[in-house]
Amino acid sequence: MLKIENLHAEVATADGPKPILNGLTLEVAAGEIHAIMGPNGAGKSTLAHTLGGRPGYEITEGSVTFDGQDLLELEPHERAAAGLFLGFQYPVEIPGVSNVQFLREAANAQRKVRGQDPLSGGEFLKLAKEKAALLRMDMDMLKRPVNVGFSGGEKKRNEMVQMGILDPKFAILDETDSGLDIDALRIVGDGINAIMRSPDKAVLLITHYQRLLDYVKPDKVHILAGGRIVKTGGPELAHQLEEEGYEAVA
C-alpha cells in the first residue's frame, strides 16, 4: 500500500538545507500496522512531514508510491484526498476556525476530489457526533476553535476524532500516545483499531513506548536512526528496546 524506497530528504533551515533522511526504505502492505521507534532527532517526524508534503522538506533522492501512484507528485491536500492521514506530534492551533467548520471543509474538499456529493450540515454533525463519542470527546470541544486552549492530551484525542471523521486509507500517527493519560491511551488505542483495522487500510505508528502497542498490536516494528531504518522485527523488538535501549539493540 505504501512503498518508500531509498528516500533522502533535507529540511530548509536558517543555515541552508540540512539532510535528515538518508536512504530510508520501508514497505507497509494493506491490512498491516507497523510501528516506528527511534531516538529523539532520528528523523521520525521528518518522515511524517515529508510524506505529508510539508513545504520546506525537499526530497533529493528516492521514491514513494501510495496505492500504486507516485505520492510525491501530489500536493499536500491531494495526498489527504488520496487517503493519507497525518496525526501530528504537535497538533496546530487555528484561532477563529471551529473544529466543526474545519472538519466539514476538510471532509467535503476530500469528497469533491473523489467525485462524491458534499455532506450536508446535518449529515456531517451526525458523523462528527459518532466519532467524538467513539473517542469519548465532548461535542462542545468540537465547537471550539481548532486545538485552541486544548490540553496536550485533548489535542491528541482530537487528532483521532479527525481521523475518524475523515476515514483515511493510510494513517501516519506521530506520537499520538505522548501526553495521553492511562485511560485516554486505552480509548485512543481502541479508537485506532476501530477506525483503521481493516484489510484495505494500514497504519504507521510512530511511538517511543511499548504501552500503545499493547492496545494496537503491530505486525512489524522498525527502528529509525540517523534517517534510515536500521532494524526491523516483530512485536518482540519493541519489548527488547524497552528493556535494553537503542544503543544495545540497534
Added chain:
Amino acid sequence: MNDLTTLPTTRDEDWRYADGKYLADANPATINHWRTLEVPPGETRFQYTEHSSGPLAKGWTDRLRVHVGRGGRFESFIVITGGPYERCEIEVTLEEGAHFEFGGVTLGGGDKIQEFVTRVIHAKPGATSNQVVRAVQWGRSTGNFLGRIEVVRDAQKTDAAQNFRAILLEKGASANTKPELEIFADDVKCAHGAAIGALDEKAGFYMAARGIPPEVARKLQVQAFIADAFENCTTEHVAERLLEGALAALEEAHL
C-alpha cells in the same frame, strides 16, 4: 492645519502614508470637508460602511467628526476594499461615560493604499473606547492605521484600547501603524498592540494535511483574522454582511 483651500501633503503628520498623487489632484473642498454627527446623551448611533471601488476609481476619502454625549455610544464598522487611495478618518469626542466602538478592515492588492485615521478625545471622566483594525494586503498594496488617543486632564477612569494587526499575503505588500497617545490624566487604562506578519504557515500545512486546498485554507484563515474587527458589533447580521463583502473581495483577487 489645512484651511479650506490648501491641500494636505504627505509631509503632514496625519497624511504621511497617503498617496501623494491623489492628494495633488484632489479637490480641496472635498478633501477638507468634514461630515458631522451628534450622538445625544444616552443614545446609540451606528455607522456601517463597506467601501469598494471599481478599476477606474480615482480614490475616496471620508472624514467624520462625532460628538458623543454623556453615556452615549457610537459604533462604527468599516471595510475598505477599494483603491487606488482610500482613507477613512474619524474624530470622536467622548463625554462622561460615553463609548466609541470601532472595527476597521482594509483588504486590498495592486498598488492600493488604504487607511484608517482616528482621533479619539476622552474629554470627560469614565469614557471608554475600543478600536480593532485588521489589514490584509497583497500585491504591492499598503494598509495603514493611524490611531491617536487624547485623554484630557481630569478625564479619570478612561479606558482606551487600540489593536492593529496586519497580514501580508505577498512579499511586496506592506502595513504601517503608529499609535499616538497623549495622556494628561493619571488614572487611565490605555492598552495598545500591533503586529504585522504573514499567514501562519503551520496552520496552512495542517489544513492541507486534512485535505483543505490552499485557497480555501487561506480564506478560512483570513476570515478568522478579520472577524476580530467585528466581534463587538451589536448587530449580528451587519457583521456577517461586512465579513461576506470582505471575503468576496478576497475571492475576486484570485490569489
